[in-house]
Amino acid sequence: MKTLFTDLDRAELARLGIDKGFDVIVGPEEVEPSRSCVGCFGCWTKTPGTCVLRDGLQRLGETLARTDELQVVSRCAYGGYSRTVKAIIDRCIPYVHPCFRMLGGEMHHRLRYDRTIRLRVCLYGPSTAAERETLSVIAGANACNLGMRLEDVWFPAGPEGVLERESAPCASDAPRVRPSAAAASDGLVLVNASPKGERSATKILLSELSDALLEKGDTVTGTVSCPRPGMGAGDEVARAGRVVIGYPLYVDALPSNLVDWLDRAELEPGTLVYALSNLGFYESEQIAPSFSVLENFCAARGLVWGGGLMVGAGGMIVPTSDRPAGSLFRRHLAPGIGRLATAVVSREDAGCIACEPVIPRFAYRLMAERRWRSLCARSGADIDARPTAE
Ligand SMILES: Cc1cc2nc3c(=O)[nH]c(=O)nc-3n(C[C@H](O)[C@H](O)[C@H](O)COP(=O)(O)O)c2cc1C
Structure with a gap:
């Protein structure tokens, strides 16, 4: 077919x-x-x-x-x-x-x-x-x-x-805007683009970033949530000099609600754009191609791409959010968030900061698979089901 x-x-x-x-x-x-x-x-x-x-x-x-x-x-x-x-x-x-x-x-x-x-x-x-x-x-x-x-x-x-099945000649690459050309506005807006909104790992990571920024003497001037396509881009975003976009990786790329939001967001040229993304797999590097989409977006709109933080093993973030920051499951987060906060405060390029858990991959895999199996068992579902449409 x-x-x-x-x-x-x-x-x-x-x-x-x-x-x-x-x-x-x-x-x-x-x-x-x-x-x-x-x-x-x-x-x-x-x-x-x-x-x-x-x-x-x-x-x-x-x-x-x-x-x-x-x-x-x-x-x-x-x-x-x-x-x-x-x-x-x-x-x-x-x-x-x-x-x-x-x-x-x-x-x-x-x-x-x-x-x-x-x-x-x-x-x-x-x-x-x-x-x-x-x-x-x-x-x-x-x-x-x-x-x-x-x-x-x-x-x-x-x-x-x-x-x-033939490619046209490439359009010319838009020049990358450097941080030195960043907008003067002091505004700093955090965008939560997780479809899970308030219940998301993204929400937790963004609030930890907000705390880290406060510690460094900076303040967040606005927060925007766009869990569904069609949601307003927010006026404060248009005026912000810096924007941090938080999102989960969906099928190796940005979730569709964020693609929609980028299409409609009216960011002032020169706005500094950072990203804070997490994913279900262990290896944070799998997020890198979605950072390239954001970098291309910035080039096309005359914005400044400031890089961001890629957090692996995102499945642990919500279930362990009540544990102390120094616990085995959470102590990898603070250094990465601290580095991103430093870049945002000083309006510098964060590069691609990789944040991987302290627990080894096999342990994460074991815990995640056990959780999927117990959730299936609880709802009486067959995890291996293979429905086929007539
Ligand atoms: C539609 C969909 C696609 C996903 N695709 C990926 C993926 O390609 N790679 C990955 O590691 N995780 C993937 N995930 C898992 C999410 O990235 C992961 O659950 C993340 O922690 C969710 O973050 P949030 O709570 O901030 O929304 C996907 C989840 C969904 C619902």
């Missing part, structure tokens, strides 16, 4: 003759009335293999379980997928198993189905060399995480070139 994930609507697909040859198309008509992933993991612990949100994207795991070839056609969004396509991809996690396997020395998810899908990715619209490099890395990571084989990546100038 051939499946298409796209942000082009059916009329546009028909006009371009792209609709022919696909058995299943998932596009704006399915995404607009549906919700974006809320990060509840019900698709792993309550109804394994099927999302718990009852809408047009509920059965994407089963769609992939029947797919031989997946083509992703998306507008280029700073070297990542557009909000519509990312919303589809985020809702695909029922396809994988919550437990882990090791690939190339890194943690990845076990596969729920015995299947290798051929993956072809087309990012249309103007794209710079840096954006193409970013997308190629993200598509490779997606293929690895979802057990797919990446066969093709191409970058046509517009939707008309989708069928030709």
Whole structure:
């Protein structure tokens, strides 16, 4: 079966003759009335293999379980997928198993189905060399995480070139703005882009950053939460000289609600942008490609990319948040947060700060897998279920 994930609507697909040859198309008509992933993991612990949100994207795991070839056609969004396509991809996690396997020395998810899908990715619209490099890395990571084989990546100038499978010449790279050209405003806004909002690891990390900033004599002038697409960017963001964007890694990239927020946020040129991201896997470096998307975003908008903090083993953050800061599970956080706070206060480049736990990887894996199994047992669900749509 051939499946298409796209942000082009059916009329546009028909006009371009792209609709022919696909058995299943998932596009704006399915995404607009549906919700974006809320990060509840019900698709792993309550109804394994099927999302718990009852809408047009509920059965994407089963769609992939029947797919031989997946083509992703998306507008280029700073070297990542557009909000519509990312919303589809985020809702695909029922396809994988919550437990882990090791690939190339890194943690990845076990596969729920015995299947290798051929993956072809087309990012249309103007794209710079840096954006193409970013997308190629993200598509490779997606293929690895979802057990797919990446066969093709191409970058046509517009939707008309989708069928030709040829890349247009690169758009010229926007010059990187240096911290010395940063906006003069003293404002400092923290953005919580976790779909879990107040109950997220991101929220905890941002409040620890806020405390560290206060200790260094700086104050946060505003906080913004954008757990759902379409939420206002916040006026204080437009006026802030510095913004720290907190988010969880979703399918190797930014969550769709953050892609949406970036599209709509009106940041003043020269604003310094930092990131504070966490992920479920142990290795914080898996966050790096999503930092490249933010760096490309800054270049395109005349903002200053200030780097950020990448936190591994994010699954431990909420369950251990009541333990003392010096405990085994939490003592790796303060030094990383301290380094990010120092960069933010002094308006310097933080680089990519990697923050990995003190406990070894095998212990984290054991704890996480035990937790997934006990959550499944509690809801009477079969963790290994392989639903297939008729
Ligand atoms: C849709 C979805 C996709 C995810 N993709 C990844 C991923 O690619 N790599 C990873 O390590 N963790 C992934 N995770 C796990 C989250 O990054 C992890 O649970 C994180 O701690 C959530 O942070 P938060 O509480 O701030 O939202 C994903 C989670 C969800 C819900």
